[in-house]
Amino acid sequence: MNIILLGPPGSGKGTQAKRLEEKFKIPQLSPGDMLRKAVAMKTPLGLKAKSYMDKGELVPDQIIVQMMKERLEEKDAQEGFILDGFPRNPQQAQALDKMLKESGREITAVVEIAVPLTEIVERLSLRRTCANCGAVYHLKNNPPSSAGVCGQCGTSLVQRDDDREEIIQKRHEVYESQTKPLSRHYAQKGLLVRLNGALPISTMTQELMVKLREKARTA
Numbered sequence: 001m002n003i004i005l006l007g008p009p010g011s012g013k014g015t016q017a018k019r020l021e022e023k024f025k026i027p028q029l030s031p032g033d034m035l036r037k038a039v040a041m042k043t044p045l046g047l048k049a050k051s052y053m054d055k056g057e058l059v060p061d062q063i064i065v066q067m068m069k070e071r072l073e074e075k076d077a078q079e080g081f082i083l084d085g086f087p088r089n090p091q092q093a094q095a096l097d098k099m100l101k102e103s104g105r106e107i108t109a110v111v112e113i114a115v116p117l118t119e120i121v122e123r124l125s126l127r128r129t130c131a132n133c134g135a136v137y138h139l140k141n142n143p144p145s146s147a148g149v150c151g152q153c154g155t156s157l158v159q160r161d162d163d164r165e166e167i168i169q170k171r172h173e174v175y176e177s178q179t180k181p182l183s184r185h186y187a188q189k190g191l192l193v194r195l196n197g198a199l200p201i202s203t204m205t206q207e208l209m210v211k212l213r214e215k216a217r218t219a
């Protein structure tokens with residue numbers, strides 16, 4: 001299974017990617033998570049990426065494509081992968097097509113998750129994450145059992161810098177103008193699967209599994 005998850009910020013890509021990772025035993029490859037780690041470690045990549053991320057803009061393609069190329073070459077990604085946040089524009093999609101072709105791999109399915117903007121703003125402004133283990137909480141729908149503390153590793157929870165309302169709007173605009181057009185690219189290749197992101201998390205996973213198995217069977 002080589003899966004791409006498309007969907008606006010807050011659509012639940014990361015949550016579904018983690019579930020698929022467990023079910024299929026293939027890694028979730030998230031450039032957003034990789035960049036946040038680089039920012040926290042103050043690496044040259046992190047320092048370069050931070051200014052774009054803080055504004056809700058895309059980090060330049062050259063940086064992202066190289067980073068994802070290296071990640072896709074790692075051993076654990078050879079049996080399959082879940083791309084969560086890449087590609088994000090037509091140039092990245094072309095670069096991905098090229099790198100997969102060169103390594104003799106093909107995309108199994110591209111899942112587009114749709115959620116209305118009002119719901120996204122609510123979800124992201126109430127989202128809290130653990131900077132240590134990556135666990136994600138929602139203050140209303142999925143609060144940590146002890147306020148402000150990660151239930152999995154005990155680290156203090158934080159709000160991502162880019163989960164503030166004005167930045168959420170910007171990230172949504174970037175999604176609509178640059179990423180959404182990719183659904184046509186993949187629909188034309190017969191790879192697109194649509195998923196209703198307003199459903200409860202577990203129902204979404206069940207539907208996703210059914211649709212992915214169907215795609216894998218007919219591929």
Ligand code: AMP
Pocket residue numbers: 009031032033035052053054056057058059060064084085086087088092162171
């Ligand atoms: P995410 O965690 O996927 O919401 O990504 C957080 C931020 O990381 C984005 O707003 C971008 O600044 C940057 N980013 C993540 N993935 C990409 C990508 N494929 N291309 C460019 N920038 C990205």
